[in-house]
Structure formats: structure tokens, C-alpha cells
Amino acid sequence: MDEILEIKPERIENDFKILETFTDPEAPWTRRAFSLQNKEARKWLADQFRAAGLDVYNDAASNLIGRRGGDGDQVFMMGSHSDTVIEGGRFDGIVGVLGALEIARCLQDSDIELSLPLEIVDFTCEEPTVPISPVGSRIIAGDITQKDLEGVITPFGETIHKAIDDLGGDSSNISKAKRALGQIAGYLELHIEQGAVLEKEELAAGIVTAIAGPCRGTVQFIGQPEHAGATPMPDRKDALVAAAELVIAIEKIVTTTGMSEENVGTVGWMNVSPNMINVVPGQVDMSVEVRSTDLESLVLVRKSLEEEVEKISEKRKIESKLTWDHLEDPVPLPLFMQDVVKSAFTDLSIPIKYLPSRASHDAARIAPITPAGMVFIRCLEGKSHCPEEWTSMDDIVLGIRLLGQSLLRLNENFLKNKKG
Numbered sequence: 455m456d457e458i459l460e461i462k463p464e465r466i467e468n469d470f471k472i473l474e475t476f477t478d479p480e481a482p483w484t485r486r487a488f489s490l491q492n493k494e495a496r497k498w499l500a501d502q503f504r505a506a507g508l509d510v511y512n513d514a515a516s517n518l519i520g521r522r523g524g525d526g527d528q529v530f531m532m533g534s535h536s537d538t539v540i541e542g543g544r545f546d547g548i549v550g551v552l553g554a555l556e557i558a559r560c561l562q563d564s565d566i567e568l569s570l571p572l573e574i575v576d577f578t579c580e581e582p583t584v585p586i587s588p589v590g591s592r593i594i595a596g597d598i599t600q601k602d603l604e605g606v607i608t609p610f611g612e613t614i615h616k617a618i619d620d621l622g623g624d625s626s627n628i629s630k631a632k633r634a635l636g637q638i639a640g641y642l643e644l645h646i647e648q649g650a651v652l653e654k655e656e657l658a659a660g661i662v663t664a665i666a667g668p669c670r671g672t673v674q675f676i677g678q679p680e681h682a683g684a685t686p687m688p689d690r691k692d693a694l695v696a697a698a699e700l701v702i703a704i705e706k707i708v709t710t711t712g713m714s715e716e717n718v719g720t721v722g723w724m725n726v727s728p729n730m731i732n733v734v735p736g737q738v739d740m741s742v743e744v745r746s747t748d749l750e751s752l753v754l755v756r757k758s759l760e761e762e763v764e765k766i767s768e769k770r771k772i773e774s775k776l777t778w779d780h781l782e783d784p785v786p787l788p789l790f791m792q793d794v795v796k797s798a799f800t801d802l803s804i805p806i807k808y809l810p811s812r813a814s815h816d817a818a819r820i821a822p823i824t825p826a827g828m829v830f831i832r833c834l835e836g837k838s839h840c841p842e843e844w845t846s847m848d849d850i851v852l853g854i855r856l857l858g859q860s861l862l863r864l865n866e867n868f869l870k871n872k873k874g
């Protein structure tokens with residue numbers, strides 16, 4: 455299929471320049487959900503959506519939505535988020551929102567009608583500004599209900615109810631924002647990779663296969679604090695040596711279990727007690743986090759980790775406890791959506807590269823109710839959620855062309871299935 459949308463790079467560049475001015479003046483590239491800057495940016499975005507010929511509304515979750523193509527329950531959807539973490543960069547989420555906007559403008563320029571209405575979305579609060587984040591995409595998927603909002607306070611000291619209402623939502627009726635299974639015929643999101651796989655392979659873009667689910671827990675080793683001089687080595691119950699064994703074991707487990715190239719594992723923090731130079735450490739509390747884009751591997755990794763903790767504590771005759779605080783399954787993106795995106799790569803003569811996402815996205819939240827597809831573009835040295843986050847305008851433009859072509863391919867696919 456030929457490329458028929460005429461993406462205009464200067465228009466996109468201008469959008470980026472304006473949107474980045476809505477930032478906390480004390481901390482560049484900061485536009486946290488529910489902040490003053492978030493509200494102002496939303497007003498500007500709504501104006502741009504209108505200028506692109508879209509009907510603009512906020513759903514009950516205060517997701518900002520621009521709609522094209524008339525009535526009807528079923529829609530195609532594209533989007534991402536314009537909120538950021540503190541000093542969180544200029545592209546994470548933003549390329550997906552501004553990319554969808556540019557495509558809406560191109561459809562208007564060329565007067566192209568799709569077989570279903572199109573909705574482009576700036577999802578509310580994707581970043582972890584409140585404990586129940588991502589808010590907007592989870593409400594659409596029915597994963598956050600009225601009860602979950604109770605007691606949630608934003609960093610700006612307001613209840614989440616007030617924050618959602620101030621952004622144009624209806625916090626006392628959030629179930630109105632929920633979409634039924636099948637109501638969104640397909641969802642597409644453009645995002646920066648937030649890793650360095652594409653850059654290392656000198657590729658500008660890739661097709662996302664799955665989105666990893668993080669599993670987080672804490673491990674406690676309780677040994678015996680004793681004199682570091684007077685206690686002979688065979689008599690010790692050193693909790694830190696046990697913890698050290700586990701750190702090394704986790705690296706080994708994730709790199710040798712199941713589809714190991716899909717796994718990662720990290721010990722991010724450790725508290726040692728009593729933390730003194732002349733005392734054998736008596737207790738260690740440590741975090742464990744494992745992720746995989748392959749469910750079977752993730753289950754095996756978790757099981758091996760549990761066994762390893764027991765093995766170490768038996769061997770060293772010390773107590774241990776592993777508690778999983780948060781378990782999430784990986785979200786595979788449907789093969790036919792990967793094919794839709796792949797056909798766009800082929801149409802534009804871009805080399806095909808499949809890769810998983812180990813960071814989470816709105817696409818993962820919305821995937822339970824709609825087939826979701828994602829295009830990744832490379833970012834400099836894989837850096838993200840930091841002021842150094844950078845993606846070239848050339849890569850952004852290419853990503854938006856791929857997003858637009860994917861939408862046309864999705865539309866074609868939908869028509870074919872309807873007829874066939």
C-alpha cells in the first residue's frame with residue numbers, strides 16, 4: 455500500500471516547541487499529571503485537536519479525546535500521555551500524543567474517511583504521580599473502579615476526585631469512561647524505546663511484540679549479629695553474605711531460565727543491620743524485582759528465586775522470608791496487530807525489527823479490551839525519565855509516518871474482515 459498521508463515535519467517540530475513550554479519553571483521538562491502545567495498544556499492540546507477538525511471532549515476519567523468520523527460506538531484509537539515524571543524528558547508519551555494529532559491533521563488535509571470513527575487520546579496520569587497510576591487508560595479498561603479512587607491524594611494536596619474534575623472529568627461517575635470489549639476495534643501507540651536496543655543495531659524504529667510485567671518483592675534474611683573479631687568463620691550466621699549470594703543467584707537465574715533474553719532481574723536496595731564495621735550483619739532486608747515479556751519464563755524465574763532463598767537460608771542456617779508485593783503478567787501484543795505494524799514498515803521500506811518493551815505503557819493497560827499495537831523509535835543511549843532523554847526529529851517523523859501507515863493498514867484489515 456502506498457503512503458498517502460503527507461506528514462509535515464515543520465508542523466510537528468512546532469508542536470514540540472510549544473508543548474515543552476508547559477513545564478515547571480523550577481525543573482525543566484516537568485509536567486506532572488494534575489499540575490498547573492498539565493492543565494494549561496491540555497487546553498493548548500484541545501485547541502490543536504479542534505484545529506485538526508476533531509470533536510473534542512473529556513471522558514469521565516478526564517482523558518482528553520479528539521474524535522473524527524461521526525457517530526457510532528466502535529472506534530479506532532491512537533494515543534499516549536503528555537504528563538511526565540519530574541524532569542522526565544521531552545518525548546516519553548509525548549511522541550504518541552503529538553504523533554496522533556499530526557495524523558488527524560493529515561486525514562483532514564487529504565479528506566480521508568476511515569471505516570470507523572477515529573479517537574485520539576491524551577490519557578490522564580500515565581506516570582506514577584498517584585499510587586493508582588496509570589489512571590486514564592486503566593479506567594477505560596475497567597481496571598480502576600469508583601472504590602479505587604477513595605483516599606487517593608495528588609502530590610498537590612487535592613483529592614483525586616477534585617483533580618480529575620478540574621481536568622474536565624466526572625470523578626463520581628468514572629465507569630462512564632469504561633469501554634466494552636470490542637468497542638475499540640484497534641489501538642495504536644507510538645513511543646520512544648526507553649532502552650538502547652534499536653540504537654545499538656543502528657535502527658530507527660521497531661515493532662513491539664510484548665510488554666513486560668514487573669514482579670516486585672522483598673526478602674529478609676535474619677542471622678545473628680556478633681563480634682566481628684571474636685566469632686570464628688564456621689560459627690557465623692551472616693545475613694549479608696546470604697544476601698550477597700542471592701544477588702549473584704538472581705543474575706544467574708534470569709540469564710539462564712526459560713527465554714532468558716526476555717528476562718531481567720534487579721536488587722535495587724538493601725538495608726543492612728546493624729550496619730557497623732565490627733559487627734557480623736544480623737539482618738538484611740532487600741528488594742527483588744524480576745520482569746519478563748514471556749509469562750512461562752517469568753513464572754519459572756519467580757519459582758527459582760523462591761527456591762534459592764530457601765536453599766541459602768538452609769545452607770547458612772539463618773531465617774528467611776520472601777514476600778511478593780506486586781505481581782504482574784506480561785502483556786503479549788496480538789500477532790495480527792504486529793502484522794499490521796509490520797506491513798507499515800514494509801510499505802515504507804523500513805527494516806523489520808521486533809523487540810519487546812520492558813517498560814510499561816498505556817497500550818499494556820488497554821490491551822485487555824482491544825487489540826493493541828506499538829511502534830518504537832530509538833532514543834539516545836536508551837536514556838529516559840531524565841533530562842537527557844533525546845530523540846531526533848528525523849526519527850520522530852519516521853515514527854509518525856509508521857503510525858499513520860499502521861492506521862491505514864488497520865483500517866484495511868478491518869474492512870477485509872468485515873467483508874470476509
Ligand SMILES: [Zn+2]
Pocket residue numbers: 535546547580645815
Ligand atoms: Zn510513556
